Amino acid sequence: MxxxxxxxxxxxxxxxxxxxxxxxxxxxWSCGGTWKFIFLGAAASTLAGSFEMITTIALGWVVDAAQxxxxxxxxxxxxxxxxxxxxxxxxxxxxxxxxxxxxxxxVLGPKILNMTLLRxxxxxxxxxxxxxxxxxxxxxxxxQLQTANSLSxxxxxxxxxxxxALASVIAxxxxxxxxxxxxxxxxxxxxxxxxxxxxIYMPRIRRKSKSYADxxxxxxxxxxxxxxxxxxxxxxxxxxxxxxxxxxxMDKYLSRSIDRQKTMLEFRIVLLTLAGLIxxxxxxxxxxxxxxxxxxxxxxTIAGAVALRLAQMTGWVSFTLMNIYAQIGEIEDGIKTLTxxxxxxxxxxxxxxxxAEPRIKIENLHFKYGQEIGGINDLSLDVSAGERIGLVGxxxxxxxxxxxxxxxxxxxxxxxxLISDQDISQVSQDSLRSKISVVAQDASMFNRSAYENIxxxxxxxxxxxxxxxxxKAQAYPFIMDLTDNQxxxxxxAYLGERGVKLSGGQRQRIALARAILKKAPILILDEATSAxxxxxxxxxxxxxxxxxxxxxxxxIAHRLSTIVKMDRIILLHEGRILEQGTHRELLKNGGLYSKxxxxxxxxxxxIDQMAV
Numbered sequence: 001m002x003x004x005x006x007x008x009x010x011x012x013x014x015x016x017x018x019x020x021x022x023x024x025x026x027x028x029w030s031c032g033g034t035w036k037f038i039f040l041g042a043a044a045s046t047l048a049g050s051f052e053m054i055t056t057i058a059l060g061w062v063v064d065a066a067q068x069x070x071x072x073x074x075x076x077x078x079x080x081x082x083x084x085x086x087x088x089x090x091x092x093x094x095x096x097x098x099x100x101x102x103x104x105x106x107v108l109g110p111k112i113l114n115m116t117l118l119r120x121x122x123x124x125x126x127x128x129x130x131x132x133x134x135x136x137x138x139x140x141x142x143x144q145l146q147t148a149n150s151l152s153x154x155x156x157x158x159x160x161x162x163x164x165a166l167a168s169v170i171a172x173x174x175x176x177x178x179x180x181x182x183x184x185x186x187x188x189x190x191x192x193x194x195x196x197x198x199x200i201y202m203p204r205i206r207r208k209s210k211s212y213a214d215x216x217x218x219x220x221x222x223x224x225x226x227x228x229x230x231x232x233x234x235x236x237x238x239x240x241x242x243x244x245x246x247x248x249x250m251d252k253y254l255s256r257s258i259d260r261q262k263t264m265l266e267f268r269i270v271l272l273t274l275a276g277l278i279x280x281x282x283x284x285x286x287x288x289x290x291x292x293x294x295x296x297x298x299x300x301t302i303a304g305a306v307a308l309r310l311a312q313m314t315g316w317v318s319f320t321l322m323n324i325y326a327q328i329g330e331i332e333d334g335i336k337t338l339t340x341x342x343x344x345x346x347x348x349x350x351x352x353x354x355x356a357e358p359r360i361k362i363e364n365l366h367f368k369y370g371q372e373i374g375g376i377n378d379l380s381l382d383v384s385a386g387e388r389i390g391l392v393g394x395x396x397x398x399x400x401x402x403x404x405x406x407x408x409x410x411x412x413x414x415x416x417x418l419i420s421d422q423d424i425s426q427v428s429q430d431s432l433r434s435k436i437s438v439v440a441q442d443a444s445m446f447n448r449s450a451y452e453n454i455x456x457x458x459x460x461x462x463x464x465x466x467x468x469x470x471x472k473a474q475a476y477p478f479i480m481d482l483t484d485n486q487x488x489x490x491x492x493a494y495l496g497e498r499g500v501k502l503s504g505g506q507r508q509r510i511a512l513a514r515a516i517l518k519k520a521p522i523l524i525l526d527e528a529t530s531a532x533x534x535x536x537x538x539x540x541x542x543x544x545x546x547x548x549x550x551x552x553x554x555x556i557a558h559r560l561s562t563i564v565k566m567d568r569i570i571l572l573h574e575g576r577i578l579e580q581g582t583h584r585e586l587l588k589n590g591g592l593y594s595k596x597x598x599x600x601x602x603x604x605x606x607i608d609q610m611a612v
Contacts, residue, residue, distance in 0.1 A: 005107045009034055011115040019123055019339040023328065026335055030116040030151050034108060041104030041159045047097035049167030053175055053306060055094060058086040060302035101159070109156045117148035120338055128344035129409040138224025140337070142217045147334025150213075150327040157327070161320035165313060172306045176282065179299045180289050186281045187310075194274060194314075201267040202325045208260040209329025215253040217333075222249045228497070264322045268315075275314035282307035344411060344429070352431035355420045357385035358521040358552040360406070366414030367405055368575075375401050377575035378415070388553040390563030392593070393572035399556045402572070403524050406554065408432055419522070437520040437547075441527030443511035445499025450479045450510065451491035453499075457514035465517060466491075472543045473513035478506055516547050523548060525555040528562075560597055569593065 013033045020026045031038065062083075121144055132140070169191055177184035226233060226242045233242050286303035289295035295303075360383040368375035376398045383389055391399045405412055408424050417424050424432050437457070445453055454466050454475075461469075470476040470491075482493035484501070499507045508528060515523065528544070557563045564583040571579040571586070571593050579591050586593040 002103060002107060005037070005103065006111065009037060009107065009111045011111045011118065013115070014122070015119050018341065019120065019335070021335055021339050023332055023335065026331070026339070027151065027154075030119065030148075031112055031155065034112060034115070037104060037108060038155065038159070041101065041108055042163045044097060044100035044104055045159050045163040046167040048094075048101045049164040050171045051089065051094040051097045052164075052168050052309065053171035055089055056302045056305035056309070057175060058089050059305055060296075060298035062086060063298040063301045101164070105156045105160055108159070109152050112155055113148050113152035116151050117144055120144050120147060120334075124338060126342060127340075128342065129404075130343065131340070135337075136218075136221030136225050137228070139217050139221030141224075142220040143334045143337045146213060146217065147331055147338065150330040150334070154324055154327040154331065157320050157324050161317055162324070165317045168313060169310065172310060176286075176303055176306060179295055180286060180303070182289075183282055183285045183303060186285060187278075190274070190278060190281070194271070197267070197270060197274065198321060201263065201270075202321065204263050205260065205267065205322055205325045206329045206332075208256065208263055209326040210333045211329075212253075212256045212260045212326075213330035213333040215249070215256045217337075219246070219249045219253050222246055260326070264326075267322060268318055271314055271318040275311045278311045278314070279304070279307035282310075344408070346428045347426055350426060350428045353419060353422055353424070353427040353435055355435055355521050357420060358435070359383065359385045359418075359420055360522070360552060361418040361421075362402075362415070363418070364415035365402075365405065365412055365417065367401060367410060367412050369401075369410075374398075375575050376405065376412075379575065379577060380415075381570070381577065383552055385552060386550055387568065388548060388555065388566045390566035390569040391554060391556045391572060392558070392560065392563070392569060392596070393578075397572040398575040399572055400526065401575075403438075403526065403554055403556065406522075406524070407436060407438070435520050436522045436524060437515035437518045438524045438526065439508065439511045439515050439528040441508075443499070443504075443507040445495045445502065445507055445510065447494055447497045449488070449492050449494055450482060453495060453510055454513045454517060457517035458519070461517050466513075469513040469516040470510075472516050472546055473509045474543055475506070475509040475513050478509075512543060512547065516543070521551055523551045523553045525553065525557075527556055527558065560600060 010033065015029055015032055017029065020029050124140065124144065169187070173184050173187045173191075176187065222245055226246065233239060282303045283300070286295055286300045290297065290300050360381075362379060362381040362383075365376050365379045368377070374396055379398070379402070391402065393399055404410055406417060406424075408417075408429055411425060419432070419435070446456070450470075451463075451466055454469055455461060457469070458465070467476070470479055479493075480490050482495075482501075483489050484493040484496075486494070488494060495501055495510075499510070502510070512528065525544075553566075555563050555566060560583075563569060567582070568580060569583060569586055570577055571591075573592070579586055579589065579593050581589070587597060
């Protein structure tokens with residue numbers, strides 16, 4: 001039954017709209033596709049709550065039936081139908097209603113969690129690079145999990161407790177009202193008081209839960225940030241410093257947690273006091289009616305059973321209500337972090353980039369990250385199809401900014417970039433980046449197998465293609481020697497988080513293999529051989545020559561020996577093109593490039609040497 005119901009809910013169903021930034025609209029967005037089952041779950045919980053109180057009627061009927069029988073030996077003979085009905089309620093209707101309610105909760109909980117998490121994750125992946133630059137990776141991940149989990153818990157708690165409790169109270173009012181209207185009025189007044197207290201306390205709990213959730217995510221983000229950079233921490237002997245930073249985050253979390261718990265405890269004490277009034281009031285009123293011959297012993301029994309159940313229910317309902325409002329606070333905190341509108345979006349009529357020839361034209365490009373200095377300043381450049389461009393210059397000259405703009409990680413503040421006569425701001429981002437391969441200085445690896453990391457360049461490539469790319473990138477020999485802590489070897493071995501098990505040169509060779517497999521017409525090499533020793537660089541140069549063949553290339557380099565064979569070398573200074581030409585032409589001109597060449601004699605341009 002669970003599997004059947006589970007198969008009816010497709011958590012992978014995508015939402016076509018962005019996540020709303022208002023709580024209730026966000027809940028509707030997250031649960032889209034499950035509302036029919038939520039309503040069925042609510043109906044099942046309503047039945048369960050109703051039968052919880054209906055059992056008290058059966059108990060009262062049995063007590064009254066016992067009162068009118070003089071000969072106890074005949075009790076079972078004359079009350080067979082009543083007893084059968086009671087057994088039916090206790091052994092069939094009540095368990096069935098509870099099972100149905102539990103069934104929907106068991107399926108809806110994980111389904112809604114997965115659905116919300118998947119939708120939030122997809123939305124987050126569409127954010128610009130600057131969104132991730134401005135936050136902890138661990139904090140963002142924590143917010144996604146926290147929001148999805150809180151929403152799932154909110155829905156299941158609402159069904160399990162909110163609907164169930166409301167149905168129980170309404171059923172109780174109907175039951176006691178059938179023999180004592182004063183008791184019904186008492187329950188109604190009690191319920192109004194209960195709701196009033198909820199309205200007073202819950203907004204306070206909600207606010208404090210938002211603050212609590214944010215501080216909890218900061219602890220997670222701080223710890224993950226430290227662990228992700230553990231080598232740097234150890235290199236600088238800053239374990240105590242990182243521990244102090246974690247303690248500061250934890251102190252803030254602890255303070256907010258205790259503050260929230262104080263309010264929640266106060267609320268529970270008030271509600272438990274209120275719960276004590278239920279048995280006193282209901283039993284007292286029913287006894288008064290009995291004394292005046294307005295109620296039977298069975299009806300007093302019913303009132304007592306109803307009162308005790310409502311009193312017991314008040315405790316766990318109050319706890320669940322606090323949890324519900326706490327979940328709402330955490331959801332609102334997640335909404336604040338995860339749902340900002342995209343700052344870098346495709347045009348509504350964006351088409352796929354089509355490249356006949358990979359020509360790149362840059363016109364009056366201007367971009368300074370919204371600051372006064374740095375970036376690109378009125379840069380124009382024509383790059384022919386298949387031309388190989390070397391980019392050199394001091395740190396901050398604009399080299400990385402230029403290639404990031406070509407990749408459209410940012411939109412220019414002025415000017416435009418055209419690829420094959422198409423303005424890249426008018427084409428879809430995915431189609432643009434699918435035509436560009438990147439081999440970066442700090443090559444990024446997934447904690448997956450070596451095979452999967454290379455296959456990332458082209459997920460539909462064959463096994464033989466992956467092996468061939470690894471061989472061309474001079475990565476095959478060291479991959480075959482890999483072993484991970486699970487005993488996996490060679491191409492099946494996992495590389496660790498961010499490729500931590502590999503040297504810098506090994507990571508760059510896997511990144512190069514990935515680029516070879518991608519076969520994109522435009523190639524960006526960002527210090528692609530900076531982590532290689534001279535011997536390995538000489539070997540890999542053949543792979544570079546292969547991967548650059550028939551491609552338009554931007555190669556950023558500080559080590560000038562790596563770009564001397566480029567068709568043209570562009571020297572950037574303060575975001576402008578200061579010099580350009582072949583290696584020989586630039587040396588002959590005797591400008592800044594020739595000074596760099598003389599200073600490093602084929603080596604690395606030091607930061608201090610780059611100053612003009």
